[in-house]
Amino acid sequence: MFKNYLKIAWRNLKVNRLFSAINVLGLSIGLAVTLILFIFIRHEQSFDTMYTNADNIQRVLLHTDGDNGQEIWATVPPSLGPTMMTDVANVEYAARILKNDFGGTASLRVLEQNFTEKDLFWVDAELLNIFDVTFIKGQAKGALDRPNTAVLSETSAKQYFGAIDPIGKTFTVDGKYELEVTGVYKDFPNNSTLDCNIMASGITTWFFKNPSWYNASFETYCLLKPNTDLASTELQLQEMLNKNMEKENQWYTFSLQPMKKVHLYSAGYDNAYANRIGDIKEVRNLSYLALLILLIASINYMNLTTARSQKRSKEVGISKTLGSSSGSLLFRFYMETGLVTLISLIIGVLLTFTALPIFNSVTGQELSTDSLLNVEFFISLFVLWLVVTLISGSYPALYLSQFKPSIVLKSSIVQSKGNVFIRKGLVVFQFAASVVLIVGVLMISKQMEFIRNQKLGFNAENVVAISINGLKGSEKKDALVSELKGLSNVSSVSLAQGFPGMEVSGRSLSRNEDDKEKLNIQTNVTDASVIDVLQLKLLAGRTLPSFKQEKDTLVEVVLNRKAIEYLGYSPEEAIGKKVHISVPNTIVGVVDDFNFASLHEPIGAYAFHNNTGEGKSFALVRYNAAGNSSTINQLETIFKAVAPNAAFNYSFLDNNLQNLYVRERRTAKVGIIFSVLAIFIACLGLFGLAAFVGEQRKKEIGIRKVLGDSIVGITQMLSKDFVKLVFIAMLIAFPIAYWLMDRWLSNFAFHIDMSYSVFVIAGISALVIALVTVSFQSVRSALSNPVKSLRSE
Template sequence: MLKNFIKISWRRIKADKTFSFINILGLSIGLTITILLFLFVLQERSFDTMYANKERIYRVIFNTSEERNNEVWATVPAALKPAAAIEIPEIQKSARLWDHDFGKTASIEANNQQFTEQKLYYADAEFLDIFQPEFIYGNSKSALERPNTIVISESTAEKYFGKTNPIGQMIGIDNKQKMEITGVYMDFPANSSLDGNMIASFNSIGFYDDPTWGNASFETYFLLNEQANRTQVTKKMQQLVDANVEKEHQWYTLSLQPLEKMHLYSSDIKSAFSSKTGSIEEVRNFSLLAILILLIACINYMNLATARSQKSTKDVGINKTLGASSKILILRFFTETGFVTLLSIFLALIFTVLAIPFFESIVGVDLSTKFLWSSEFAIALIAIWMITTLIAGSFPAFHLSKFSPMEVIRSGTNKNSFTAILRKGLVIVQFSASVILIISAIVIYNQLEFMRNKNLGYNPDNTVAISIAAVNSEREMQMLRNEFESLSEVSSTTMTQGFPGISVSGRSLYRNMNSDEAMSLQTNRTTGGIVETLQLKLLAGKDLPATKQEGDSIVDVLLNKKAVEFLGMEPQEAIGKNLIAQLGPNAYVIGVVDDFNFSSLRSPIGGYAFNNGFEPLQYMLVRFESEELPATVEKFRSKFAEVVPSSAFDYTFLDKNVEQMYSRDRRTATVALIFAGLAIFVACLGLFGLAAFMAEQRTKEIGIRKILGASITGIIGLLSKDFVKLVFFALIIAFPLAYWFAYKWLQEFVYRIEINWQIFLYAGLIALLIAITTVSFQALKAAISNPVNSLKND
């Protein structure tokens, strides 16, 4: 019986090629998008599942107080690890991780060649015990026990030393430190939050012997024993803080984040080292998008199936007259739907394989094709097939099969029938979903344009940050600065610890010596020229001095307006004031600049201070004017090589760094725009098929109207007006839902657009225009046909 049903299904597909093509294509596109988004979700949810002890690995999280905006950091004090290892018996292993020079690019000398490395970390020896990376050369148990030892990834070893075993080779870091290679490990998988290419021994860094509770700069991981209770460990960590930090200085608490939550639940956590932070909101949004598009595709199928079902009502009546039961007919309709869905899935899998490279390029994630052959994907595909078959085949299966033979045979094409009403309802739902996608895409695009064009309070254009971490002396730095300033393209330079968009030092600013009230203050050691180079607006005072005498203990500070407001002063009033901000006893304000967005527009502007203190200078900021960018960069490279021949040239454009902060939002916008377009295309396929069906059903009516003098325009209007009404109903439903979704998404940004009524107008006009254009094609075809052909059978 099932074999016969499949044969009947295939015959029906061949007999009605137009409807079958639209059905299968629309469903295939919807399934392709669903599969691609499902692969992305699988990839994101697979992060960090490869570690043997994943259920017992936790990262310690640093939660700041309300005075510091309740920020959450991934870095904690260095003293926590040794104290917790002794005082908390539930901890089996513990390890700290430090990003080289607080995230700065390292200059590497290996095999008499110069390289740059962005993923160099320092870690306690237990780090390798906790995560157990697979070693190709060396012994993971002892590889990081000695100072000045380092382990490197397989790809890094090949890059530096070719195919040879590099154990025992020496590499230089920043022209300051020599490290012995003691191991080579297999590259961390693409779906691992750990992304280190090089891991050096923690006891190689200078402050290893004197860990403190006041400087939160280290990611710290615990491997708990099997009987450990997470809540109890958290309480014991707080007891350690109470025992070592005075109450008035306790501006933070500590908590534990499971490894399995690290990738998707860290988008709001600051100072995390991994470059592969995901977002649970993005996963949820993409999952919702997949459901919406699959729903549109299923509705598309149901609409066309109900339209086609009216052609087969007599067939159903005959079958019931000959003794076919409702159960048999239900099985037949579900078999037909399942057969079409199965064909669509096979076609969707082909589309998916072809589309993966394009999809990877827009989401910025390498999808592992192994998921296509995994049991999870197979189960999900079967589930999608069954759900799609159930949804798409439910109406013809349950509605038509329940009628009596005479009722089915006599059923006409009454426009007020349940079938017709259902079709209209499905069109409304379909276009509501499409309009929601259109509005969401427009809102995301407008927000990104707003962020791209917003005045940040400084000018990142035509400014390059060149790494000078490997420059050995202040004299060499000044020589390099002079060489850059000798170029005609260069208008100003400065040397800094960091620049807007990257992390610098975090300190606390107090109102006065006797106050416990403080605000978080980002401090950035800088030489003179910062105001001109970043084109900051100076509100009072002056820029930092060009030079500082050796032995001068006074720290000159350039505060932003936000910090001055916290002090309760006007900009001019703050000049000359002694600053209590952990910059030493002799820190004085010499200038005030207007507020600028030194972080993402998702965050409010906080306190910021440029100063000429004592932290290392890491970058040369160079402002230039040139239309020949490659030639200008080559000049910078040449000047750098003259002064620092033993270091690799590494640079970053400030405007590109700003763009990078919103890469995830651009990705969401691109996916929304492309898939909204595809969803509308699928909806139009269904509308096109329905318009063709309606025109076919009303062929004789159109012929009579034409004979009685009806114009082509009038007939097009007659056939189009019902669909236009449905689109208007869809807009009424879609607008409030789209507003709610857009409003929720925009709340993630401190600086955001207003949801303008024009967005809804444009979306409505787009949906209306698409619907009219789609329907009008079929209406015009019917209107210009010869009326004789439609009436000759009567």
């Protein structure tokens, strides 16, 4: 019997090629999307699970009161790590990580050649006891115990030393540190939060050797003893803090974050060093989208199968007359669904292999089809096939198997209102989902356009930031500035610690040393030309002085409007006043507010200052737009002449600012692609219902044609009911879309208003898509020969 049912199912698929092809196409796309997102989700969930001690590794987080409520930082004070080792009984090991120059690119001098390295980290030797780092050359034990030592990843060793054995060789970092290579380790996998290319001994640097409880720039990981209670460990951390810092000076508290949650649950944290930061919200949203697309594809099967019910009804009637039970027919129709789903699944897997590289390029992921070649995947595949078969085949199988022979063997069958309502309801659901997706894509696109065109309070165009970490001494830096200013295409040059779009130094602003109220402020050590380079609006006073003696202890500062409003001054009143930002400062100028961080955040307090105790890492160069490529070549020539032993590394300010919104652009791209697929599949469902109506009313159409009705009139008659369905879908979709997009926009401090035009465009788009889809089938029905539809009468 099973074999016979399989043959019948195959014959039905062959006889109804058009409907079978549409069914298979819709389900194949839905399954392929689901499989791709299955790989993505599994990859995201697999982060940091490869470490033997993953269950006992914790990252220490810092909690502090920010300008807009509670903030969580991924970095903590440098004193925390070593103190944990001695004062917290539950901690077995603790290790600090500091990215070179607090996040800057390192300039390397290796074998008389210059290189740049973005992922050089200064670390404690204990890091190798916490994480599994597989050494290819050398040994993990003792590799970083001595200062001026470093270990390289396998890829970095090949890049910098080629075929030469790097063990025992030295290289220079930023012209300051000469490091000896003591080991080479296997590259960290692409699902590891830790992604160092070079790990250098932290005790080489001043910051590791002179830790404090005030600066919070170190990521710190600890290995807890087995079966340790996290709550009791966090209490021990607070006791440790109370022991080492007076209560009134404590501007933060600590908590522990399990290693396996670091990747997906850190999207909103500040100061994280990891390049690979996931977002559990993105994973969930993509999961919902995959399920939605799969559900829409399953609904298509229901509609397209019931659209052929008139033809299948006599088949059912004859089978029941000859003794078939409803149960056997139910099994037979499920068999047919299972066959369609199986074919779709095979095609879906092939589409997955084809589309995965495209998905990687759009999202910036590094997903591999290797994850498809395991037992878990094949079990998941079987479960997916079973679930889709049960969902897709449920309504058609139950509906068709319940036909009564006495009714279906008559010349026509009358459809119950319940069945018609269900089919129309399914189409309304599909198009409501499509309208929500259209609104979402339009709103996200408008917000990203708003971000691109938003006036930031400074001009980031035609400004290039050149890393000067490799330049030794102020003489070299001054010489570079002098040479750069001599270029005809350069209008201004400034040396600075950083620039808008990157973290600089986070401090607290207060009116005096005794002031208990404080405001978080970003401070950037720079010079007089920074206002010209960034084209900031000076509200009062002047810029920083052009010249400052190294031994001059007076610190002058230019504050933004947000900072002086906190101090209670007008721009004019602020000039000459003293404020406290770690040390006393004299206000010499006030600039208008500008967006120095992501538009997710409101504008905060910002200060440009000239404290000689801090270093400048970048030369900011404003150039004329004409001759962009030639200007960069000239900048490189001058840099290499001034600093032959340093690598020339530059970036454009406007590009750096756009990098703040990588996740949003990825969401927009993925949303557009998946929304188009969902709408396409929904159109297949609408096509199915149009085919069903055309089949149900073919005799009516034949009579109308015989009586002289035109093709246009018949098409309008068949289309008007679908227009009603689309309007109903809009009424359902618009409130849902409004609520969802309002929540998404609330993540931005600066965002567009909810525009009604977006809903109008989405509604018109859905209506046009529906009319085009339905009209095709309606015209096809209207063109049919009335003789064929009426000959049985």
